Amino acid sequence: MSEPGGANRARSEAMLPFDDRGLAYGDGVFETVLVRDHRPTLWQAHHARLIRGCEVLGMRAPDRDALEAAFAGAPGLKVTKLIVTRGSGGRGYLPPAQPKVRLRWRSTAFAPDTARWSAGVEVGLCRLRLSRQPALAGIKHLNRLENVLARAEWREEKIAEGLLADQQGWLTEATAMNLCWHDGRRWFTPPLEQCGVAGTLRAALLEAGLLEIAPLHLDELARARALCLINSVQGLWPLRRLHFPIQREPFEPPLADAHLALQRSAHQLLGYHR
Known part of the structure; x- marks a missing residue:
């Protein structure tokens, strides 16, 4: 279950459609972030890598506010996984000319070994x-x-x-x-x-x-x-x-x-x- 509440939580947990390019082709990027009391560790580096990954794949990254909404929720030590796909569309492997990226996330409690x-x-x-x-x-x-x-x-x-x-x-x-x-x-x-x-x-x-x-x-x-x-x-x-x-x-x-x-x-x- 995702930690954010309300509309953000519904958006995070919504099922991917069958034609999502991340599901079909692995066409997207992800980050796994350690979050301590709502504060993501090494977030600058995670965000920079996500942006670079989107640039390499030739797609627009979600805005920073949308990404950081994933870190709201209950306090404590969590791991939040962010997944960004190119969304739906295109013909076969050919990506759509103007993709609408899709963002999903999930947070889970964590304790290191x-x-x-x-x-x-x-x-x-x-x-x-x-x-x-x-x-x-x-x-x-x-x-x-x-x-x-x-x-x-x-x-x-x-x-x-x-x-x-x-x-x-x-x-x-x-x-x-x-x-x-x-x-x-x-x-x-x-x-x-x-x-x-x-x-x-x-x-x-x-x-x-x-x-x-x-x-x-x-x-x-x-x-x-x-x-x-x-x-x-x-x-x-x-x-x-x-x-x-x-x-x-x-x-x-x-x-x-x-x-x-x-x-x-x-x-x-x-x-x-x-």
């Missing part, structure tokens, strides 16, 4: 390899079939996430989080010009000078003295064991002090204080 902040997580390397498509790289478009297929590769509860490389073996991201790696001196995150989603927490840490961009190939994992996964909802999870889909010993980077400094900065940005 704080045990993973300190104990770290086990992660599997996915068999699926990401395709390269620079025209769509970075944005959070609705067509996430690669992520769906990758996430279907495991059901073991001990595996918290799946790591994804592109077709050339360059590590890119996890199914729903960004990847960071430490070389013993500095933290890095892979470039995302060819594929992957440019996360808002990743952007904030880059802007703060706490991350740098550098590639890491699967064949060069030994360069990483520490690994972690980040996103703007869950925060930072240290990676303590990486399982491979072939007969190979797991990669077990240490839970280093370097995690604590980056985690502290990341969680301050998200309002997680420990």
Whole structure:
């Protein structure tokens, strides 16, 4: 159920028509925003990415007031998902000349898994390899079939996430989080010009000078003295064991002090204080 009341709530929960282009083609974008007492965290970055995604797809974004109406409602910690589609119309794949975008949202109560902040997580390397498509790289478009297929590769509860490389073996991201790696001196995150989603927490840490961009190939994992996964909802999870889909010993980077400094900065940005 969506949190906003009255007409806004009805609008948010209205069913999509059969000819909605987001439903038919994944023609749209979305954002998943951590909201604390009506205040969306990292909203500037989320809004900027949504605007850029709409620009890439060639459609008008909803005005900011309409988007921010989704953050009204009961206090507390929530996750609000905003979905913007191109609406209905057009002929086949050809989009309408003057689309009427459609906005939907839903808010749900949320509590982070704080045990993973300190104990770290086990992660599997996915068999699926990401395709390269620079025209769509970075944005959070609705067509996430690669992520769906990758996430279907495991059901073991001990595996918290799946790591994804592109077709050339360059590590890119996890199914729903960004990847960071430490070389013993500095933290890095892979470039995302060819594929992957440019996360808002990743952007904030880059802007703060706490991350740098550098590639890491699967064949060069030994360069990483520490690994972690980040996103703007869950925060930072240290990676303590990486399982491979072939007969190979797991990669077990240490839970280093370097995690604590980056985690502290990341969680301050998200309002997680420990």
